[in-house]
Amino acid sequence: MATMPPRIPSGQPDSANAAGIPSVAWFESETGRAILDSEQPAIEHALAERPALPWLWLAPVALPFAPEGRGVALTMAARGWTGALTCDLPLPLPSEAFGTVALQHVAGDRDRAAVLLAEAARILVPGGRLWLFALNPLAPYRWRWRGLGLGAAEPVTWRKRLRSAGLQPDPVSQGLGPSWQVRISAQPQNGPGLRAAYVIRAEKRTLPLTPLRTREPLRLPQGAAAG
Numbered sequence: 001m002a003t004m005p006p007r008i009p010s011g012q013p014d015s016a017n018a019a020g021i022p023s024v025a026w027f028e029s030e031t032g033r034a035i036l037d038s039e040q041p042a043i044e045h046a047l048a049e050r051p052a053l054p055w056l057w058l059a060p061v062a063l064p065f066a067p068e069g070r071g072v073a074l075t076m077a078a079r080g081w082t083g084a085l086t087c088d089l090p091l092p093l094p095s096e097a098f099g100t101v102a103l104q105h106v107a108g109d110r111d112r113a114a115v116l117l118a119e120a121a122r123i124l125v126p127g128g129r130l131w132l133f134a135l136n137p138l139a140p141y142r143w144r145w146r147g148l149g150l151g152a153a154e155p156v157t158w159r160k161r162l163r164s165a166g167l168q169p170d171p172v173s174q175g176l177g178p179s180w181q182v183r184i185s186a187q188p189q190n191g192p193g194l195r196a197a198y199v200i201r202a203e204k205r206t207l208p209l210t211p212l213r214t215r216e217p218l219r220l221p222q223g224a225a226a227g
Contacts, residue, residue: 024076027060027105030182031144035196036063037184038177039104039133042199046102046131047071053099053125056091058106058116071098076106091119098123104133105197109151110161117165126206130167133176133199134158140180141196155192158200167202174199 026032040063047055047067055071062075062083072093074081080088089112101120107113120130135145137152145152155173162169174188175195185195192198 024060026145026148026150031141034182034184035135035141035177036061036104038186039197039199040065041186042131042133042174042176042188043067043102043104046100046129049129050099053128054097055100055102056093056098056120056123057102057104059102059104060106071100089115089119091123093123095122096125099125099128100131101128102131102133105135105150107132107134113161114164117161117167121165121167121204124204126204128204130162130202130204131199132158132162132202133197135197136175136192136195138192139194139196141178144182155198155200162200162202166204168205169200169202 027036036059043057043063044065044067047057047069051069053070055067055069057067057071057073058081059073059075067073072084074083074085074087076082077086080086085092101124103116103120107116117130124130134155135150135152136142137154142152159169172190173192174190175192175198176186176188177196178185179194179196188199189195
């Protein structure tokens with residue numbers, strides 16, 4: 001028989017959630033770990049996508065695997081991040097230096113998400129890619145995190161936010177994780193469907209999506225010198 005999700009004992013959001021940061025306690029539970037473990041192959045693929053460049057991976061909790069390549073892995077703290085370095089936003093990382101940024105259930109509320117996405121766009125190289133992992137508000141699994149301060153939004157909302165940050169999102173997201181039962185389900189599907197989570201990829205582009213109109217050359221009056 002399915003069980004209802006655990007609640008924070010105090011019945012109140014923790015300090016991280018009060019600051020607009022998602023509560024991470026649930027991701028340490030069996031139900032939360034089922035989503036993170038389902039996403040592990042996608043995380044590994046993302047971080048290995050551009051081996052010549054470093055990556056940044058921001059996760060809600062520490063995961064029991066070490067990704068390959070050069071990069072910075074940080075997990076959420078009460079205010080900010082901890083791991084290879086301890087910091088908050090803005091990130092103390094160089095601009096246009098990372099080939100991949102993976103944001104795994106760490107974006108927070110709208111205001112904090114806007115800052116985090118802008119920072120991701122800043123540190124990505126032109127042509128670099130952001131992988132955004134989010135909870136699916138339409139999944140039956142949502143009853144397992146209900147009331148715990150974890151935000152969930154549909155892909156269309158995140159695409160708008162990504163475009164506002166100067167990133168170009170893929171038109172189709174990939175559903176990941178379980179639908180209702182607490183189990184690992186790593187095989188992705190097109191669209192979130194009823195899966196507990198999904199991933200949207202977005203690229204940092206420097207060229208316009210549509211070609212610019214060629215301007216006509218400046219015509220000088222008769223007898224005017226071109227120099």
